[in-house]
Amino acid sequence: MNAGTTGASTPLLSIRDLAVQYRTGRGLVDAVRGVSFDVAPGEVTAVVGESGSGKTTIAQSAIGLLAANGVIPRGSITLNERRLGTTELVGLPERRWRDLRGLCIGLIPQDPGNSLNPVQSVGKSISESLRIHGRPSRDEVRDRVHALLEQVGIDNPITRAKQYPHEFSGGMRQRVLIAAAIANSPELIIADEPTSALDVTVQRTVLDLLDRLREETGTSILFITHDLAVAADRADSVVVMRDGEVQESGPSARVLARPESTYTRQLMQDAPSFAQTTVRDRASSRTPESPAASAPALPGSAPLLEVRGLRQEFGRGSDPFVAVDDVSFVVPRGTTHAIVGESGSGKTTTGRAIAGFARPTAGSIRVDDLEVTGLRGRQLREFRGQTQMVYQNPYGSLDPRQTLGQALAEPLRNFGIGSRSERSSRVAEVLDRVALPVDYAHRRPRELSGGQRQRIAIARALIIEPELVVLDEAVSALDVTVQAQILRLLADLQSELGLTYVFISHDLAVVRQISDTVSVLQRGQQVEHGVTEQVFTAAAHPYTQRLIDAIPGRSLASGNWII
Structure with missing residues (x-):
């Protein structure tokens, strides 16, 4: 999206001196303070920043969906739309918002799992906006829904329209939300973290779809994200937010290639896609005397973990579901082995078997010469003192x-x-x-x-x-700066304590940062494994190559940026 037309005389959306506050038990709390920027016709403006920076509050203000305790004490949000002309959105009555939402401004929410009605067919969810905005004919609505599903790349739209959200993958549900957002061909789409929960290849597919739709229809996109790599690849202009204020804004090529703000430079430094050194390198520079912080220990040195021929079936009968099929790897003591792949590839199943939480159908798992697969009762309990697991969701893993x-x-x-x-x-x-x-x-x-x-x-x-820690997507839910802090912490602890990690992730940029060796899983099978840097620089399997090609931000990281 870097070939836009920045500089159009009249912006589609103009935000000036916007301030937003929330009423709380402690009084009014400032969420956004004096924010100003434009979204040009046919272009993508990315608002980036950490959680709490105010980026989602801006998006909610621009579509009239601010929380009930939110107030806008000052500022202006102006929409210059071809059908309804120039409209001031601040203070707009709800009756007028109903005319605008869906027709002039579309919304793609963050979580496709919670944004669709589970008891309503996909087709009905898409058709709601069409019915609200004056397509009363049932046949016309049905035909438009089928056309929209086809437009967003969902095969067999007639059948799919009758299905329910649980019958769709995460990426397909996100496509459904995009179809609903573009149903009435709005000039502005607000996309609030639309790909943050998706695998890297699905993320790329969804972003490519948004690119194509923008090019075909001239739609503008206000893109809310914490991922600078995505902003670098897809946005014409960037607004960097921190604590409710704009730190820096301007064309993406200038802001991300030559950041002026100290905070933007820190974000760029913390983003794994742009990093010039690994987390292990940085740990090594602090504690060079530690064996674990030296050059990566490669297969051939003393192993702590050996996985051989691992197979995990689910279901009974003659045709069980095979979640993991003949996976084998060795993890030297004091190193990090990553397991990567898309959702459903068998990553978590493998990790749970290593940690003793699942009994595999076949194969061997040895931790420090102890065969894990046959452990029961007291022996299994004692083993869990040697091997621990850290889960993805820090909000669900602690008793409130x-x-x-x-x-x-x-x-x-x-x-x-x-x-x-x-x-x-x-x-x-x-x-x-x-x-x-x-x-x-x-x-x-x-x-x-x-x-x-x-x-x-x-x-x-x-x-x-413990000697071995299995980390299952342990940093995927975190902002880039917090993620960087956790990765540095893990590297420091490994350096100090000689810990061995199995690091499960779908984020290949993070994997390259933290791991010594890697296994790539596809549909339960290990299609490639080896030393991380070798796999990333000379991937042999087409699936691995596709995963690596889908990593966002590679144009800026490699210096191939046209300014």
């Missing part, structure tokens, strides 16, 4: 009723480790190790940010001093 100190001490109690005072001391030590104040032991999960919660989840896994 427990203090953080109680949550951290629980594994020690379960394994009968130490007295109460000794457990308290170890809680304080592990909090310090993950760079959190000791007094956080008295807080509850709701008082922490997502990144802080993930630090607690990591601390909980480390408190019983």
